[in-house]
Amino acid sequence: MQGQDSNPTAGDDHRLAVRRIQRLSLHLTPIPRSLCDSDELQMLRCSRGTPKLVVETSNLSDYMRGKNREIQERIYEYFNSKPELQTPLEISKDDHRELCMRQLVGLVREAGIRPFRYVVDEPAKYFAVLEAVGSVDMSLGIKTGVQYSLWGGSVVNLGTKKHRDKYYDGIDSLEYPGCFAMTELHHGSNVQGLQTTATFDPLANEFIINTPNDGAIKWWIGNAAVHGKFATVFAKLLLPTHDIKGVSDMGVHAFIVPIRDLKTHQTLPGVEIHDCGQKVGLNGVDNGALKFSSVRIPRDNLLNRFGDVSRDGKYTSSLPTKNKRFAAMLGELVGGRVGLAYSSVGVLKISTTIAIRYSLLRQQFGPPKQPEISILDYQSHQHKLMPMLASTYAFHFATVHLVDNYSEMKRSHDEELIADVHVLSAGLKAYVTSYTAKALSICREACGGHGYAAVNRFGILRNDHDIFQTFEGDNTVLLQQVAADLLKQYKEKFQGGRFTVTWNYLRESMNAYLSQPNPVTARWESEDHLRDPKFQLDAFRYRTSRLLQSVAVRLRKHSKTLGGFGAWNRCLNHLLTLAESHIESVILSKFIEAVEICPDENSRAALKLVCDLYALDRIWKDIGTYRNVDYVAPNKAKAIHKLTEYLSFQVRNIARELVDTFDLPDHVTKAPIAMKSEAYSHYTQYVGF
Structure with a gap:
């Protein structure tokens, strides 16, 4: 409304507010941030009610x-x-x-x-x-x-x-409680660097499991300290030879090692078990440390799907190299990452439900001589929680897609799908768990002092979830795996190679994404354009393509003087940003697909609103990248910001329905401040009133 109604009279206030809402698609002017009198407050309530979606x-x-x-x-x-x-x-x-x-x-x-x-x-x-x-x-x-x-x-x-x-x-019956003994004191993410050994003794037809030094002690092993009776131990398989070396290292393999007697539960000879002690969270899990001194196990205890040792000590495998065997072994273990990503979204659903229900309940301040208003009516609170709610929905559909792909991979054993699930599980696990960890702190803050009460769960959820960022692969390491795969695919693009499933968008239109931005499109700022899924997805993919091309150039340049490892380290932050950008593109594409195929019209409209908020909020948070390459002109950037704020306002209007959709009963959310009714009564009863 530049140059128009710049100095409205007091009598024009109502007309101006109504016009701003009705003509949002033309000029994207936000709802007034300062509401000083009762008439303006009533106008906000009316405007909030008029466009509200019906959500079943x-x-x-x-x-x-x-x-x-x-x-x-x-x-x-x-x-x-x-x-x-x-x-x-x-x-x-x-x-x-x-x-x-x-x-x-x-x-x-x-x-x-x-x-x-x-x-x-x-x-x-x-x-x-x-x-x-x-x-x-x-x-x-x-x-x-x-x-x-x-x-x-x-x-x-x-x-x-x-x-x-x-x-x-x-x-299945829990008669055999067990452990997964991969991580060592000195080695976690670098599994190929594990030092525990399993040496074959052909005379006894046994493997001898040894911890050669304290750095090789198996550490943080769940179920080990108290309950476990078996452990899958990952160790270097050593075969005796007749040459000067004396042994041949066949790489890391997995072995079933009994650690406690099935009847007496006593620790078995040669096995030393210690308790890792109190942790920041998850203290219901008995993490322990395992050390092995010449522990003998039958040859049949080698988990031999990808490599076997015969009675006379000969090694056989359907896979030709140590690296291929290692990759196949780890590929079968991606289910842990899939589960963590999926479960992390569950934690995010609980925390957003608690924070949003309380924010709708809690009233604080308001216009003079008027009732106090909900703290979720404040723009600052909407800015904290509504994009988070949108992200929760986005992550839900992305992890459902991951689970579907994983299920199909287990059924079909398709090589292309195996590669896709490996990279996607690494990226989603890293991205989602990092986001949830930060979101838990924001939710606690959004609930003020009551969020600090243990009974309202944020502290417990935050402490228990925090380690999700580390186990099943440190998030920084997992994002590097994603970046490495992107670079591999980038190289193969120019050599006629095949793309994995999540790379279809680059195969089909990478040249278009890397072309010079259209100066006309860069200035389009209508609501219809900004809420067009094609614009949103193109923006995400353009950013990924730019990052990929630029980091490839930088790596080539630095590798000439620093070598491959040095160049990678020099560009590491760039590589991590690339991986996150790619994962965000996948998340958005799956959200858009979920909106399009939703059979219920009202549900589809609600999901479209939430999806638009997720996309535009992410674009706005990285608006500097788009501005630096003239992908978005200044006025368009301003329009994105204004529309993001307005969409947060609209999502706030259906926030209660959106969290109720998670269908979490009160006895699951548990927090008194998140109860669907009489929350304060539950809270006061808890402390004894």
Whole structure:
């Protein structure tokens, strides 16, 4: 409205406010930020009510939660009916560990939920189980994952029929609680650098497991300190030779090593176990350290899907090199990353639900002589929470896509899909868990002093979730894997190679994304244009393509003087930004697809609004990149900012329905300030009034 109504009279206030809303698509002027009198406040309330979408939470929830809703509700109902299995706020480490084991036993033996049966055949259902039990107690979610994803998954994915026949039933029933002993004191992310050894003794037909130095002690091993009876131990497979070296290193392999007696539970000879002690969070999981001194195991305890040793000590494998065997082994273990990404979204749903419900409830300040208004009516609060709510929805659809791809990969064993899932699981796990970790602190802050009360869960959720950024691959390392794959695909593009699934957009139109920005398009600022999925996706992909091309040039330049490793380190921050940009492009594309195929019209309209907020908020947060290359002109940047604020305002109007769609019962969210009704009454009763 430049040059028009620049000095409206007081009597024009109503007309001006109405015109601003009605003509938003033309000039994108935001709702006035300063509301000083009762008439203006009433206008805000009216304007907020007029465009509000009708959201049928049951329809939208059915669309989002899908066919695995029933098993999650069974889990919620079981634990709600068992007060003795609910984790109290104040509990010692040792008591928490025992409770966590009782929770898992109750889930499996009493509630009849058998997660191991879904690990291979129905992965989507398995990840739904993990999300649900993690909502009950995150320690329970991790302990479940250790037993079935890691220990059990290593047996069925890295072993052969003889291993499944021997161990499957015991793992399924919890008769064989086990560990996943990969990480060492000196080595975590660099798995190929592990130092534990497994030397074959052909005379005894056994492997000898040894910890050669303290740096090779297996560390942070879940289930080891108290409950585990077996461990899948990752070690260098050494075969005796007749040359001067004496042994041949065949690379890292996995071995089943008993660590405690099945009947007495006593630690077995040669195995030394110590408790890693109190942690920042997840103290229901008994992390321990394992050291092996000449522990002998039968040759059959080698998990031999990708490499085997015969009775006379000869090594055979269907894969020709150590690196290919290693890649195949790790490729079978990506389920842990898939589960963490999926579960992290579950944590984000809980935290946003608590923060938004409380922000709708809490009233503070307002115009003189008028009722106080909800703190979610403040633009600053909307700025904190509404893009976060949009991101929660975006991550939901992205991780559902990841789970679907993982399930198809397990069924088909398609090589292209295996490569795609490996990179996508690394990227989504890193991106989503980092975002959720930051979001938890923002949610705590958004709830003020009441967010600091342990009963309202933010501290517990934050501490328990924090390690998601580290295990199953440190996030910085995982993002480098994504960047390395992008560069590999970039190189193959110019050599006629094939692209993996998530690279289709670069295969199809990379040249267009790298061309000079259209000076006309750069100035388009209508609402229809900015809310067009093609503009949004093009902007995300343009940024990724620019980052990829520029980092490739930089790496070539620096490698001449610094070598490959030095050049990579010099460009590391650039590479991490590239990986995050690519993952954001995938997230947005999957959100757009989910909007388009949503069968219910009202739900589709709500999802479109949320998707637009996610896309434009991300573009605005990196607006400097787009401005630096003239992809977005100054007025268009301003229009993006204004529309982002207005979309946050519109999402606020349906925020209650959007969090209700997550369908989390009060006994799952638990926080008194997040109760659907009489929240303050629950809170005061908790402290004794």
